[in-house]
Amino acid sequence: MRVILNYNMSRAQAHMRQSKTLPDRPFSDSAPPAGLRGACAVSELPIAQEARVVGLVSAQGDHSDTVERLAELGFVPGERVRLLARALFGDPIAVRVSSGTFALRLAEAACIRVELVSVSA
């Protein structure tokens, strides 16, 4: 696993940490970062539980395009997400991010590492 930080997210996170009390977790370009170990993929969340994005990872290096687009859709560290529904056989899933809803396949959902808000609080 490789953590993608194409967007130089550290600056965005620094800000969000201040404003939204995101737990201070070290991020680095070398894999796997300690901060993602306690996190799970967004598809593994219980339905309707609020969680926060802690990072975007890509299983293979060639998926960085997917990760980039996910960030553009709003899946950025610190953002609140919520799993709304799973289709039959668990794929795809519907995820609320900010005030939008997106359908994602499991392969894409695996890129989004999240942690429950209640756990970190």
Added chain:
Amino acid sequence: MYSCRTRLGVRVTDTAAVPTNLAGPVFALVGNPNCGKTALYNLLTGSRQKIANYAGVTVERKEGRLKTQTGRLVRILDLPGAYSLRPRTPDESVTCDTVLRRLPGEVAPSAIVAVVDATNLRRHLRLVLALKRLGYPVVVALNMVDLARRRGLPIDGELLSRELQVPVIETVGIKAHGADTLIEYLENCATQDSSSSLSEHATHLSVSDSDAIAADYVEVERILAVCHLDVVPLGTVSDRIDRVVLHPLLGPLVLASILFLMFQAVYRFAKPFMGLITDAVGWLSVALGSLLPPGVLRSLLVDGVLAGTGSILVFLPQIIALFGCIILLEDSGYLPRAAFLLDRLMGAVGLSGRAFIPLLSSFACAIPGIMATRTIPGARERLVTIMIAPLMTCSARLPVYVLLIGAFIPDRILSFGIGLQGVVLFGLYVGGVVAAFAVASVLKFFAKGQAVNPLQMELPTYHWPSMRNLLLGLLERAKIFVGRIGSVILALTIVLWFLSSFPVAPAGFVGPAIEYSYAGRLGLTLAHIFAPIGFNWQISLALVPGFAAREVAVGALGTVYSLAASGKDVAGQLSPIIAASWSLPTALSLLVWYVFAPQCLSTLATVRRETNSWRYPLVMAGYLFALAYVAAGITYRTALWFGTVS
């Protein structure tokens, strides 16, 4: 074929028709998908472009004009939605290439109207910042403010404008006067600035580096915090609907019921209206027949024009019912949910839920369906979707189905008020879908080791379909349908009447006179090819004009049988004639033929344009012809065999 007409109509206002030396600024409407750009475009320019509640309704650029009170012109560009300035799909590329001025010879925007969904500011504002960085003068159209306020969001346009440092104008794209303030603003721009001074600003056009993009995220959070908009709405009505609609078990049931009811509605709703039209056409042809002296003119009008066009006009109610259902589904926001439910199934044949909306559009007409594949990111998935789109039964095939079902399938109620004819119609549609899936899985065989297709599809908030939108949409369809009858179909009908009437058979000719005519001879020749699958020469002949427009096949049968009939058979009464003269295996064979039937020429032309090659349209025509022939042959032989057994 019907919706394609409106799309083709777009070309009237396309760049070619607008002189490029026109003074006046060019404003481009840019924004995320499904934020209401086209609704605003319609309000600004008085157009009636299609709007609906899902991402990717608009897939090409359109240009329209707004005339100010002082007589100046403001040109408005409507562009497909884009999530960022780094395109992933062909439709997003259209927008990015326009904004980044990569299209030589096309009109470049001199300023940008950034359309923003007030209920979804976080994601939408990031694009605004990126657009601002390009150096364009930007004005923000804060759309759907009514919806945002109803949800309790404290939207303050002035505050937002101060923080964004660009003008912000509140709009409601779906209300008749929702864009008046924006129109006023654009008028002022047109009178104050000349277009050249506006465009000078837009000089350094480059997609900025990732540092700037990261800064955008921070900036948007800051703005939202200042405006007290950094809240996430909880438990909306949409979410409650989704709990049922997206449910793993209930969801598919809801989907199946909706589709099934749709086809029953097409049959049940349309029936009484069809009767009225049939009677009217019948009355007209009797009246004309008694007014005019027997001869060429009476034959042309009664047997040619009335029999040909009347037999197609009868299907207007059905077309209206079908489009009514489709518009309601599109407008409510249900379509992406259906795509969500079907994603897994489509994944099995190498597609994704994203292919669903183009395929569903193909039920109206394959042409807008093929255009809509521009929203699919993967090139291979897009190509496969294009190739199978014609297997979705387009509305032009509906007249053929309804005519044959009406003539050969008994009008029985099975149970629970479900009619047998509606079930057969549903079965034919399902047949096309099953065939499409089979073709896709065969094509999947040739593409091993391909990456998983991305889905990443937005599920919009539901809203009540707008009655205005529905009525305008239906009116448009009706106009197009009747317009086609009055133009293409009428012309083809007259040509066919001529070919079927001349040369006149000599006195000593044995057999019906029509068999001596050009059309009769052509039909008899073609019948050699189609006899093995049960088609007589009349059907074989009717298939020919069917390539220009599907429904003309029905009109052609109307003309041919009307001419051949000796007595006073009237136009619009085709059904009993064929019921008497065709065998059941022939009828079934023709029905199956039309499930696959090779494409009309306009579809093939669209495929050529969208794939930029002759190869794919030729492959498409070839494989569909082969499939149609084989499937119709199997149906014919099987039905014959059953006929001899029982």
